[in-house]
């Protein structure tokens with residue numbers, strides 16, 4: 140290993156010997172690509188022709204008036220092709236796969252967003268594709284499974300462990316150990332062994348680079364605070380990268396508070412007492428684990444935030460107090476989602492709605508000339524099943540029941 | 551100590567047998583009876599796996615056993631307790647196998663002391679490359695516990711050499727890329743085993759996919775130790791504890 144990828148005391152590459160050679164190869168390929176200015180340009184060109192980059196920053200005039208405090212701006216990662224920031228990382232890694240001459244990609248997915256993005260990239264670049272997804276997530280994100288399969292991917296439902304994101308990651312590593320000659324593992328967030336945290340952050344930094352210029356132009360100044368939801372940490376690292384050196388900009392990472400930080404049913408690693416430092420899935424960070432170091436079950440209304448670990452880069456930024464971490468509960472998130480839809484005609488994903496919920500708690504207490512920027516990591520309309528359930532929408536239920544009855548009757 | 555013990559046993563045997571169990575799978579009582587059957591079958595060394603919720607280097611069979619053990623209430627304390635009994639009761643060498651978080655969360659110094667008190671000779675920590683291992687390796691050295699490292703067919707010669715500098719007791723050679731528990735072509739191993747030999751003078755243990763008499767025969771004379779892992783769990787699951795001894799006796 141050439142470089143071990145530490146951020147303060149977090150990160151590293153805790154790898155079984157069987158994976159060491161693959162990570163060395165990946166590290167070298169990434170380092171070469173990064174040193175080649177043509178590579179970043181190729182990436183930007185691809186994202187502006189195949190996705191919707193640069194994604195706009197929208198002034199949320201009605202929400203601003205509603206809260207009567209800071210001016211609220213939204214970075215629109217929901218307008219990416221496939222509906223979330225996940226596309227940035229995936230297309231970037233896709234270009235790297237082409238450089239490495241591999242023909243097959245695998246990925247884990249929780250919400251299904253990263254799986255759909257990877258299957259899309261594989262379809263475009265002509266790669267074979269297998270997606271690992273926990274059985275629980277397959278059940279709650281069925282529409283995404285449908286699209287992954289249409290896009291030509293094989294979706295493997297993982298029945299081990301808690302049957303969610305972390306178990307899908309384990310299975311993807313298991314696949315990779317025996318297929319690394321032909322296969323690249325497109326990890327979906329800024330976690331895992333080095334070089335994944337730094338590589339995923341590099342591709343996602345396109346969000347922050349754009350956002351910094353856009354907000355200065357739109358608001359006439361740097362934002363006072365930037366909010367992003369934190370699952371593994373990739374959209375947060377993406378937008379925060381644009382402002383890390385601007386020490387006057389407050390950075391706020393919002394974790395999944397689930398049923399409340401006291402309930403034990405949440406996924407808050409950097410702002411709850413329940414988490415402690417550990418080493419799992421190849422890297423050192425804060426994990427939700429028991430006193431023996433066994434991982435606990437997590438809970439969030441948003442599948443994409445329902446994960447035991449968190450980016451080692453964010454763990455370090457938390458320790459250095461450069462980023463403040465807060466949690467939003469399922470209830471607060473659903474209310475924030477409903478309000479944003481009604482006031483702005485914008486539908487944030489449940490994940491992204493965590494950032495909105497926290498921003499809404501703080502905006503009224505800030506002066507009118509303050510500026511806040513919320514990263515809308517993805518769009519929620521594709522999560523219609525989950526969101527309709529969260530809203531307990533009666534007419535939607537009737538529709539599904541009628542649909543099921545029609546299928547059962549064989550029509 | 552471990553190395554000397556291996557060489558001593560090897561004088562009477564063409565090849566030694568090392569088996570693997572997951573502590574607490576399916577329960578602690580069965581774990582003890584399994585070890586007893588294995589010792590009666592003439593097994594020379596044993597790996598006792600302390601279960602972990604995220605065993606990334608293990609295949610489906612051992613993964614499942616880890617999860618079942620944890621669901622059944624296996625804790626690190628109970629694993630250490632049972633191991634202390636086993637090492638007193640049975641006259642063979644035992645090693646721990648686990649993942650780094652188990653040691654890290656407990657504190658590497660305390661964990662090394664507890665391993666030594668439990669009477670094992672060393673440990674394989676599946677996700678701890680030597681580059682990350684310094685604090686635990688130093689603590690193990692103080693307790694005279696041997697760190698067991700792994701070679702794989704994808705390990706480059708320079709890397710094997712660096713691993714060999716740290717390794718003690720034996721080196722575990724994975725017979726192929728991939729996780730534990732699937733098929734291996736034992737006849738195609740010669741070049742790889744020569745590279746392993748070239749890198750270290752320690753006894754070599756070959757594992758991953760050893761499941762039948764032919765497999766053991768194919769590697770006899772090439773390595774000192776054959777490791778049987780997932781297959782004993784399969785035999786246990788299909789035929790119960792009683793099936794394990796005849797299976798192991800049939801191997802050599």
Ligand SMILES: Cc1ncc(COP(=O)(O)O)c(C=O)c1O
Nearest residue numbers: 252370371372373374443490517
């Ligand atoms: C829309 C959206 N936002 C956020 C996340 C959380 O991931 P991360 O923290 O890596 O941005 C996900 C994960 O699936 C997602 O789909």
